[in-house]
Amino acid sequence: MSERIPIDATHTARDSTGAALIVRPISTDDVYDALRQGWGDFQNAPVYGLVFGAIFALGGIAIAAWAYERGLSYLMYPAIIGFAMIGPFAAVGLYEVSRLKERGERPSWGAIARTLVAQGGAELAWMAFVTLFVFMAWMYAAQMLVAIFFGLRAFSTLTGFLGLVVTTPEGWLFLIVGNLLGAAALFAVFSLTVISVPLLLDREVDFVTAMITSLRAVAASPAPMLIWAGIVFATLFVAALPFFLGLLVAVPVLSFATWRLYRKIVAA
Template sequence: MSHQDAVHHAAVPAAQPESAVAAAAVVRRTDPQVRKVAVKDIVEALAAGLRDFQAAPLYGLAFGALYAIGGMLIVWSAFMAGVGYLAYPLAAGFALVGPFVAVGLYEVSRRRETGEPLSWSAVLRTIWAQHHRELGWMAFVTLFVFVVWMYQVRLLIALMLGLRSFTSLHEFLVVLATTPEGWLFLVIGHAIGAALSLVLFSLTVVSFPLLLDRDVDFVTAMITSVRAVATSPVPMIGWAIVVVLLLLVASLPGFLGLVVVLPVLGHATWHLYRRIVLPMA
């Protein structure tokens, strides 16, 4: 081998790490970037969500009614199965799947924002297309957290209230309100529920609209969502509290309030996402 050939072969391995670094830099640049938001952005996103609902109420009412009916069916199934005392934790946990149900609302807001034609066929076609994409995995993550929520409720009941069988929701609520064991169950149960809700909120507040809007994998979407919360912790946790309180109040009258509250929150989530995640370069 000549001296020139030896120099050429020796130089090739040194070039490989440089190209790998360049490729990695390109990958990093394509990751969604987040900006810091303030309380003012939360308020403006909520106002924009209300405007979207007022501009296209039929879409919002339809998705809100679907969500409300789902809540009613879950509670009714609990009573039919003889575990009516689980109606309260089921109703509380059902709020966790709200971001998935709101996917259609994100598409309505997106089309209004871009000026694309708004029709049921277009919205439903977009929703249907998601089962071939990463959004299905996010739905699995959401349902998994819901299942974990219900299992920890059953475990806490067994540990703190014993293996007794409650004949009705009223009997269960009486035990919770009048016994030390019931008070302890409420404190620990709500603390765990708040922790799970915060985790799921951090994973989904940006990820669902991001997956609808861009071609990214669900892990990147969840990481982006967590980064968004970490970048603006006070406004984002404030938004989480607003969402929980509104969903709780809307669920009290037999879930009927969700018909209006869910679409407003869904549209607002889209506008908040647009304020948090920077547009693609």
């Protein structure tokens, strides 16, 4: 782990160079502006976007195939929800594309690979561990909810499970409780990572300081950040429905937009 970040007398976090991590409030217009800019960035770098979007889509397909192969088709829905938790880490390569373009440098696979290797052994790895822990806890919680509401019934097909969920009172209650817990877990991960992951790539800070800065950003602009969280999760969920193919475009657009939003929030 890197050296602890110094704190000044006013308790302002600083990076390793001593520069303060100043968090600025944003408006709803900033959110939509970042989204428009993200779409433009994707159009300017479609190859990089499609490659990383394909990697993310293949990960979703792998999780769905694993659940189906093990007879756990009923876990596909919570798996898709939880899969959105690791989205920020799939976007690291695209953040690097944005950073290189900002510096007037031409992105290359070599430069992106060097950044991924360098960050993979640093503070970003600790962030990934935290996120993976929350993802695993969510999957165990989903299995527990199934056991609580449906007992030891066996679900041979996803269709059979969905039929039980939408036609029985316990199924409706399962949906309400499960979706509330899932939304809480997703927003918790979002709050910890929305700014921290691009910050770790951009500035030399430890992962705890990065997470605290991300929480400060959400607290400084709760309504706009809640809207952005809703846009991200709704887009990823809808994009995952057609066999995850929509993620080819959704992931890069949201990733580029997140970098733009980061630049609006954390002063350079």
